[in-house]
Amino acid sequence: MTSINFVKGHGTGNDFVLFADPDGTTELTPQEIVWLCDRNFGVGADGLIRVVRSENIIDGAQSLAEDEAAEWFMDYWNSDGSPSEMCGNGVRVFAHFLLTEGLAHNEPGETLVVGTRAGVKDVQRNRNGYQVDMGRWKLDGGEPLVRARDLDVARPGLGINVGNPHVVVALSSVEELERLDLSSAPQLTPEVPHGANVEFVVPGDPPVADGVGQVRMRVHERGSGETLSCGTGAVAAALAVRHWAGKNAPHHWRVDVPGGRVAVRMFPTEEGEHVALSGPAELVFRGTVTLP
Template sequence: MSTTIQFVKYQGTGNDFILLDDRNETFPVSKELIAHLCHRRFGIGADGLILLKNAEGYDFRMVYFNADGAEGSMCGNGGRCTVRFAHDLGIFAENTRFIAVDGAHEAVADSEVIKLKMSPVKGLQKQESYDFLNTGSPHYVTFVDEVAKTEVVTLGRTIRYGDIFGPLGGTNVNFVEVVSDNHLKVRTYERGVEDETYSCGTGVTACALSSHAHFGWQGPVTIDTPGGSLCVTFQEIAPEVYDSIYLIGPAKRVFNGEVQVS
């Protein structure tokens, strides 16, 4: 027996997602089905799949799944795309409050840009060659001279599955080049996708906070990714404690359609 699923595809600086309106709780969640839908040869193709659900006390709930079908941690660009989806559905007009796996979020939408408030960040581990912090998802941040020449997939996979992070469930890996004051270039290897993505929202947030720790930048920090540019603003309210973190950038509808699944 087959089921027809209505979906909409969105992208935020090239980070692309399948969005489903699941307020009626009918989507048949399974790791195999989600991985199939996200497959770029045999499915719709996406970096992840997101369900928009009802949530008491909030405008909606965001439930995010990685491209491998497993439920994931917070996704910043996915959050911005979900806000755009909810806005397109008429759930809110300009300001919204929703809940995700890492807690409550606020966002503002206009015709071009989504301004998403990220969760507070406590603690930034500075090691000799990298920083590690959690911005809703775990992130390894290392600075390089020329990010365009960096072997992102090879190095990222080695770090993600290595002796330090592999036993802990792995980590996302960000390679960062300083362009000028308050301006970075970033490329990211994402766990769950297990490849480089065009952009990673929690990743660029981590890189902006790391730049503050290293260079004292106060923001806003502009971050160029392969999929476009994002902006991150923040406040350090105590040593290595950050709040009022906003991830700002475009989120756009690509197309809508339907797919039949068994």
């Protein structure tokens, strides 16, 4: 039997089981990941993060080719045992784990470089916790119709890719948002290849305060179900609402999710517009578990 020392962490309620495997010697099976993430029989989490040196995992080779400073790779898996390209809340928790465990060092204002399946991400500490440069984004996946339980009619969604695929749906009121039943996956027509995270959003009250846009959001994550927060989903939600609002919309956003609040900022770079995500990251307990 295999035993692992783990740490439980979360970013605005989006929770993860993390364990350090610097040499890449402990590859868990999808079944073991499902068991660990099970809230009744395992530790319980929205996903699992293996903390491994980029040189010791096949997917890390591309990260090192992109930036040789990407010493550490975030090997992220959904709670259903499927791998995921990217997790915005997970990157912040991953960075916090590295710094807390002494696996990396980062002074305020310095950048910590993290490898992911969606490319290298730059992380900095700030007053909200951590800021992640999520890189470039694109409209992707068209405008599929979205059906969900307790949604009276199908609504058009907007496909956005921020390293992983999302479909964002605008609702008419907070009441409509709150009564949604996201216990099962929303249905997309046409289907998105390999699936997508689906965000349901309504503008804040007021929609803009002190030059900052405000959005409320709920999400059904591909491979995990409804979660209290989704970092890449919050980014997609802010981008979608800005897109719908037009050219005078702000480039700074607050996104309220059931687990708290994150901040999203769009900014120009030489290669095109980037988007950054800021929010808290916490480690809440640690333990040792023997896999079945």
